[in-house]
Amino acid sequence: MLWIAVTGVLSQVAVLWPSGASEAASQAAATPPAGFQCPEGWRCMPPRGDSSGIRGMVGLFHHLHSGETFGxxxxxxxxxxxxxxxxxxxxxxxxxxxxxxxxxxxxxxxxxxxx
Structure with a gap:
């Protein structure tokens, strides 16, 4: 249960970790590519800026937290x-x-x- 708690906290901290990207870069990333249309019934969100560093580890933390890494x-x-x-x-x-x-x-x- 300690594993579940620690990996759950790490996955949330990684999401909330400051990206270090400037405001202009985050605005540019928020603009969808030309011709992109969000599928009906979906809520499309722009990428959250820079995915390097600890933010890039969100997927790893999720897989460790859910146990998917161990089958x-x-x-x-x-x-x-x-x-x-x-x-x-x-x-x-x-x-x-x-x-x-x-x-x-x-x-x-x-x-x-x-x-």
Missing amino acids: PIGTAISVLSGLALVFFSISGIWLYVQMWQNRKSRKLSPRWFWK
């Missing part, structure tokens, strides 16, 4: 890790509510955190 086994492990995160989140909230209700039924002051 079907990696993808299965990635899906199972995601399901485990959902399970632990829900069960943690459920345990906290149970402890809260138990403390309340014993006439102790309900607090957010207790000893």
Whole structure:
């Protein structure tokens, strides 16, 4: 699960990393080529400037994060890790509510955190 968390953060950081491209260069990149027409039902977006450096690694981070790099086994492990995160989140909230209700039924002051 640590692998999923780290590669997920890296993929987002790489997308948000400043490209270093000037405003004029990004405006030029935003202009579609002559004769280009966006297919119906699609939302076409211009490229996000310079794709060198860490921004060029977005695809690598995505493949590591999704497990695609390691084949079907990696993808299965990635899906199972995601399901485990959902399970632990829900069960943690459920345990906290149970402890809260138990403390309340014993006439102790309900607090957010207790000893």
